[in-house]
Amino acid sequence: MNSTVIVFPGSNCDRDVATALTKLQFKNKMVWHKDNNLPKSDLIVIPGGFSYGDYLRSGAIAAKSNILKEVIRAANSGCLILGICNGFQILIETGLLQGALLRNRNLKFISKDVYLKVINNDNKFCKNYKKNNIINLNIAHNEGNYFTQKDHLKELEDNALIPFKYCDKEGSINDNNNPNGSINNIAGILNNKKNILGMMPHPERMIDSLISNTDGIGLFNSILN
Amino acid sequence: MKITKDIIESHGLKLDEYSKIKQLLDREPNYLELGIFSAMWNEHCSYKSSKVHLKKLPIKNKNVIQGPGENAGVIDIGDDDAIIFKIESHNHPSFIEPYQGAATGVGGILRDVFTMGARPIALLNSIHFGDPNNKKTKNLLNGVVSGIGGYGNCIGIPTVAGETKFHETYNENILVNAMAVGLANKKKIFYSKAKGINKAVVYVGSKTGRDGIHGASMASAEFDENSEDKKPTVQVGDPFTEKLLMEACLELMKKESIISIQDMGAAGLTSSSVEMAHKGNLGIELNLDKIPCREENMSPYEMMLSESQERMLIILEDGKENEARAIFKKWDLDFVVIGKTTDTKNLSLKFQKKIVATIPIDALSSKAPLYDRKWSKKKLSKKKTNIKELKKIKFDEAFFKILSSPNHSNKKWVTEQYDQMVMGDTIERSGANAAIIKIHNKEKAIAVTVDSSANYCKSHPLSGGKQIVSESWRNLISVGAKPIAITNCLNFGNPENPEVMGEFAENIIGVKEACEFLDYPVVSGNVSFYNGTNNNNIFPTPVIGGVGLIKNLKKIQNNRFKKIDSKVLIIGKTFGHLGQSVLINEMYNMNDGIPPEVNLLNEKNNGEMVLKLINGGIVNSVHDISTGGIILALAEMSLSSQIGVKILKPKKLSNMFEYFFGEDQSRYIVEVDKNNYFKIEKLLKDNNIYFENIGVTQKDYFELDKDLKTSVKELYEINNKWYNKFNGLIS
Numbered sequence: 001m002n003s004t005v006i007v008f009p010g011s012n013c014d015r016d017v018a019t020a021l022t023k024l025q026f027k028n029k030m031v032w033h034k035d036n037n038l039p040k041s042d043l044i045v046i047p048g049g050f051s052y053g054d055y056l057r058s059g060a061i062a063a064k065s066n067i068l069k070e071v072i073r074a075a076n077s078g079c080l081i082l083g084i085c086n087g088f089q090i091l092i093e094t095g096l097l098q099g100a101l102l103r104n105r106n107l108k109f110i111s112k113d114v115y116l117k118v119i120n121n122d123n124k125f126c127k128n129y130k131k132n133n134i135i136n137l138n139i140a141h142n143e144g145n146y147f148t149q150k151d152h153l154k155e156l157e158d159n160a161l162i163p164f165k166y167c168d169k170e171g172s173i174n175d176n177n178n179p180n181g182s183i184n185n186i187a188g189i190l191n192n193k194k195n196i197l198g199m200m201p202h203p204e205r206m207i208d209s210l211i212s213n214t215d216g217i218g219l220f221n222s223i224l225n
Numbered sequence: 226m227k228i229t230k231d232i233i234e235s236h237g238l239k240l241d242e243y244s245k246i247k248q249l250l251d252r253e254p255n256y257l258e259l260g261i262f263s264a265m266w267n268e269h270c271s272y273k274s275s276k277v278h279l280k281k282l283p284i285k286n287k288n289v290i291q292g293p294g295e296n297a298g299v300i301d302i303g304d305d306d307a308i309i310f311k312i313e314s315h316n317h318p319s320f321i322e323p324y325q326g327a328a329t330g331v332g333g334i335l336r337d338v339f340t341m342g343a344r345p346i347a348l349l350n351s352i353h354f355g356d357p358n359n360k361k362t363k364n365l366l367n368g369v370v371s372g373i374g375g376y377g378n379c380i381g382i383p384t385v386a387g388e389t390k391f392h393e394t395y396n397e398n399i400l401v402n403a404m405a406v407g408l409a410n411k412k413k414i415f416y417s418k419a420k421g422i423n424k425a426v427v428y429v430g431s432k433t434g435r436d437g438i439h440g441a442s443m444a445s446a447e448f449d450e451n452s453e454d455k456k457p458t459v460q461v462g463d464p465f466t467e468k469l470l471m472e473a474c475l476e477l478m479k480k481e482s483i484i485s486i487q488d489m490g491a492a493g494l495t496s497s498s499v500e501m502a503h504k505g506n507l508g509i510e511l512n513l514d515k516i517p518c519r520e521e522n523m524s525p526y527e528m529m530l531s532e533s534q535e536r537m538l539i540i541l542e543d544g545k546e547n548e549a550r551a552i553f554k555k556w557d558l559d560f561v562v563i564g565k566t567t568d569t570k571n572l573s574l575k576f577q578k579k580i581v582a583t584i585p586i587d588a589l590s591s592k593a594p595l596y597d598r599k600w601s602k603k604k605l606s607k608k609k610t611n612i613k614e615l616k617k618i619k620f621d622e623a624f625f626k627i628l629s630s631p632n633h634s635n636k637k638w639v640t641e642q643y644d645q646m647v648m649g650d651t652i653e654r655s656g657a658n659a660a661i662i663k664i665h666n667k668e669k670a671i672a673v674t675v676d677s678s679a680n681y682c683k684s685h686p687l688s689g690g691k692q693i694v695s696e697s698w699r700n701l702i703s704v705g706a707k708p709i710a711i712t713n714c715l716n717f718g719n720p721e722n723p724e725v726m727g728e729f730a731e732n733i734i735g736v737k738e739a740c741e742f743l744d745y746p747v748v749s750g751n752v753s754f755y756n757g758t759n760n761n762n763i764f765p766t767p768v769i770g771g772v773g774l775i776k777n778l779k780k781i782q783n784n785r786f787k788k789i790d791s792k793v794l795i796i797g798k799t800f801g802h803l804g805q806s807v808l809i810n811e812m813y814n815m816n817d818g819i820p821p822e823v824n825l826l827n828e829k830n831n832g833e834m835v836l837k838l839i840n841g842g843i844v845n846s847v848h849d850i851s852t853g854g855i856i857l858a859l860a861e862m863s864l865s866s867q868i869g870v871k872i873l874k875p876k877k878l879s880n881m882f883e884y885f886f887g888e889d890q891s892r893y894i895v896e897v898d899k900n901n902y903f904k905i906e907k908l909l910k911d912n913n914i915y916f917e918n919i920g921v922t923q924k925d926y927f928e929l930d931k932d933l934k935t936s937v938k939e940l941y942e943i944n945n946k947w948y949n950k951f952n953g954l955i956s
Contacts, residue, residue, distance in 0.1 A: 010379070010465050015649075019665075049381060050379045050381075050468075108641075108642050111641055111643055111644045112641045138646045205646045208649075210778060211651065211652055
């Protein structure tokens with residue numbers, strides 16, 4: 001399977017994602033933000049980091065870059081797009097995903113391992129997880145407090161567009177285990193066609209039991225199958 | 226402009242130093258030249274008070290590729306890999322402007338490491354604040370922690386370990402020390418020594434602004450009530466630009482085009498150009514009209530003394546300009562040829578077609594003042610700390626109070642503001658004995674740690690010096706690493722005060738003795754003097770950053786209990802030394818005792834034995850015993866694993882407090898499977914290593930006879946409340 005990782009000035013999880021993809025047998029290419037062409041890809045990953053320094057607003061400048069026009073075109077023709085952390089913020093800024101990522105509720109950068117419940121696995125990114133699986137991934141962000149309007153929230157909940165919610169070790173979802181204040185504990189969302197996933201947690205950091213755990217592998221393997 | 230006494234003093238120069246300048250130049254300097262001298266001759270850049278002492282430190286062993294004197298130290302970790310690392314202080318700027326001060330401290334140390342060709346792989350820090358009740362502390366803590374995180378998180382280097390401490394000695398002068406560790410190919414290491422005449426001198430990176438002018442001079446004086454006014458001397462950091470600069474430099478370094486490269490740190494363009502010319506025994510000529518400026522009408526004086534961040538100076542091979550320019554263009558960074566190397570051995574500056582300064586390079590470097598300042602020896606206190614003579618306290622109360630004290634509380638509030646996992650190679654994060662970072666795509670790792678013990682160093686600088694090096698060594702051993710070398714950040718008060726100078730001189734001797742004995746040399750470092758306000762000097766606070774090598778990833782260890790019903794052993798002898806201990810400090814508010822002595826022979830033997838046990842794969846967990854003694858170390862093992870322990874009182878126990886809170890050195894706790902016990906017992910006895918059985922792990926409860934019983938869960942809550950409460954958060 002062919003994957004492409006987009007690299008912006010200020011991306012800093014590009015190498016990590018590429019390492020994960022290669023380890024899991026994707027044929028991966030890196031594409032620089034000034035490029036106008038995308039290689040043929042089954043999956044495009046927009047990695048974490050601080051694209052263009054996150055000046056103006058996280059993801060705002062990256063959303064206007066050359067390469068994003070191509071990403072939007074690919075997305076509209078059904079290519080799988082995965083935005084992780086800053087990648088999620090960028091997808092929001094392009095309008096490919098709806099809602100907003102506000103500053104964390106405690107106004108601090110938060111970096112820690114969090115538990116996530118797989119709420120919906122009926123999509124190409126999560127089918128290797130079982131519904132209600134509890135997985136442990138790392139988050140590291142300043143602006144991951146997801147917010148959206150009532151109507152859209154209902155749409156997300158009703159149409160199985162929320163793959164992951166923050167929870168505790170036992171899987172209960174409430175405010176105590178919501179790290180950043182996201183509405184309904186949302187950690188990631190899909191678009192209506194379910195070919196675009198934006199998520200704050202970093203699956204690429206959880207692919208090696210020596211380093212952390214292997215809970216992120218399920219996501220990449222879902223895409224492969 | 227006529228140089229007056231006031232002008233000289235406002236540049237931080239002494240009148241006799243000014244006379245020396247006139248003598249070296251054979252004339253009066255102009256204002257620009259005076260500024261340049263002040264930038265190069267201040268304590269921060271010249272090491273004029275410390276050099277005579279620093280010379281005593283051991284700087285070599287078979288692993289050292291480059292010792293002190295370059296941007297950072299370099300060690301060999303096998304194959305073609307080298308680790309490049311250094312620690313540096315940013316104390317003064319961080320007190321004036323905590324966020325930017327701390328952020329640029331991180332930025333500066335990262336540049337020191339990638340300038341030499343390494344990709345940074347880990348950041349560490351040691352931060353010391355005043356009494357939490359001091360009204361400035363909360364703001365400084367919040368600013369510094371966000372600043373460290375803000376820079377490291379953005380550039381994408383994990384902040385993996387550190388220490389956060391509080392003591393009233395830092396009320397008016399906090400400490401912010403940042404350490405960076407990078408990985409390089411040992412055949413591709415870059416140095417600052419210029420070579421060849423008429424080679425292009427290239428300026429790359431950010432534009433020069435008016436920030437940080439006289440930053441280094443500011444850091445070479447004590448604070449007073451007007452320190453707020455020094456805010457403009459603090460630089461402003463931009464981690465995004467640094468990320469671009471780092472990537473561009475590393476990309477250029479893959480080509481064969483760099484002769485030498487030097488970052489613009491303290492004293493900016495001045496020190497970088499002088500450094501390169503001095504090391505190459507050359508001259509350098511700069512055309513200041515070419516300097517990319519952020520603001521209009523900048524004078525040569527401002528350009529030469531600006532400490533704007535994220536800038537580098539490169540000397541290029543002939544004919545490589547276009548290739549190099551293309552790389553910097555790709556990363557949207559300035560790339561300007563601003564001068565050339567010459568054979569004049571002068572620093573020569575042109576501005577608007579006129580020569581505006583000509584100074585012999587050696588006047589700024591090798592002929593800079595050097596002082597062997599007066600120092601007085603510190604007498605070891607005669608005061609014996611005898612707990613039996615003190616007011617009776619309850620064991621569990623003391624334990625809980627210490628466990629919930631600012632210095633021993635869980636530091637998650639701090640470390641969760643740092644991205645510890647970016648780059649995907651962090652095996653062991655903050656909170657462990659030492660952090661472990663895997664070498665990318667290889668089956669080996671390094672362990673890193675930072676340590677300090679200011680109260681030990683205050684009460685007896687020599688023992689304190691030995692102790693911090695030993696503690697660093699012990700921390701690395703505890704994770705299964707072979708300790709290789711250290712970097713040190715020496716934070717002291719005013720060196721013109723003989724007592725302070727004595728603390729420095731004796732501390733260096735202590736550090737030296739331990740480094741020599743443990744074959745653990747110093748490869749880089751930084752001295753920060755003048756830490757104090759209005760003649761109040763801080764406690765001497767040397768900080769040691771240690772790096773060790775783990776050759777086999779299967780042979781690593783951590784301090785988390787692994788299972789129930791394992792035996793718990795103490796390796797090393799417990800004498801019950803309570804002088805300068807946390808117990809005496811926290812419970813009795815006394816600080817006049819003597820610190821624990823380090824027996825370097827025991828240190829080495831015990832450490833090597835623990836390493837052997839780890840390599841043999843026969844221990845389940847390991848923790849070094851440090852402040853708070855056995856009881857705190859056991860608590861940390863329970864807290865990190867959620868497994869309890871039933872602690873046994875030794876049969877011959879003279880005093881419980883001495884035994885469990887004593888801070889004797891060279892000790893470790895190891896958790897051992899019952900099946901392995903006899904094997905280990907024999908090994909320890911055969912090698913004459915002293916050990917004691919201290920208990921058995923158990924489910925849920927942390928228990929010591931009738932004196933203490935609490936659930937691990939409760940222990941966790943006690944240990945976790947302070948930071949949240951202090952910062953007004955509901956936990």
